[in-house]
Amino acid sequence: MSIPKAEPSAARAQGPDNGGALIPLVRALDVIAGQICDTASVPVIRTELFDGLACTVSALVPLFILDGPALRQLADKELDNALFRKGGAEMYFVDGRPPIHDLVVTPEGIAKVIGILKGSSLQA
Numbered sequence: 001m002s003i004p005k006a007e008p009s010a011a012r013a014q015g016p017d018n019g020g021a022l023i024p025l026v027r028a029l030d031v032i033a034g035q036i037c038d039t040a041s042v043p044v045i046r047t048e049l050f051d052g053l054a055c056t057v058s059a060l061v062p063l064f065i066l067d068g069p070a071l072r073q074l075a076d077k078e079l080d081n082a083l084f085r086k087g088g089a090e091m092y093f094v095d096g097r098p099p100i101h102d103l104v105v106t107p108e109g110i111a112k113v114i115g116i117l118k119g120s121s122l123q124a
Contacts, residue, residue, distance in 0.1 A: 021107075022064060022066075022071070022104035022105065022106055023104060023105055023106070023107060023110060024102075024103070024104055025054060025057070025063065025088055025089070025103040025104060025105055026050070026087060026088055026089050028057065028104075028105045028109075028110045028113075029050045029053050029054060029057070029087070029088045030050075031110055031114075032053060032057070032110060032113055032114055032117070033049060033050065033053060035114045035117075035118070036114065036117045036118060037049070046087060047085075047086070047087045050084075050087040050088040051083075051084045051085055051086075051087065051088055052084075053088065054084035054088035054091075055083070055084055056113070056117070057088075057105065057109070057113050058074075058079055058082065058084075058091075060109075060112065060113050060116060061105060061106070061108075061109035061110075061112055061113060062074070062105075062106070062109065063079070063103050063104070063105060064103070064104045064105070064106075065100055065102055065103055065104070066102040066104060067102070071104075074100075074103075078100075081093055081094055081095055082100075088103075089101065091103060
């Protein structure tokens with residue numbers, strides 16, 4: 001399985017452990033969906049699919065936020081009561097906390113999510 005390298009953009013940063021580039025969450029969702037869904041033959045509402053998939057990703061692997069030049073992993077407390085909208089581009093909170101943007105994930109995280117979701121697939 002081939003996980004894309006990060007494209008040059010504002011969302012490029014060094015990964016936490018391996019010195020590698022992180023992938024914007026929205027791009028990661030596109031890759032994951034392409035690996036686990038046959039979106040060509042099944043009409044899918046991309047925004048809803050990606051919002052749900054972002055929740056799954058956040059439950060399975062660490063998410064990081066780019067805050068200017070700083071990079072930090074989101075804590076479990078920050079993820080409590082979090083929902084996603086705008087195709088996974090924004091994490092928002094029903095308790096009124098401000099939304100979070102510029103979320104990124106490691107290539108290893110993408111591979112782990114794909115592996116888990118393919119392993120639990122009920123499709124033959």
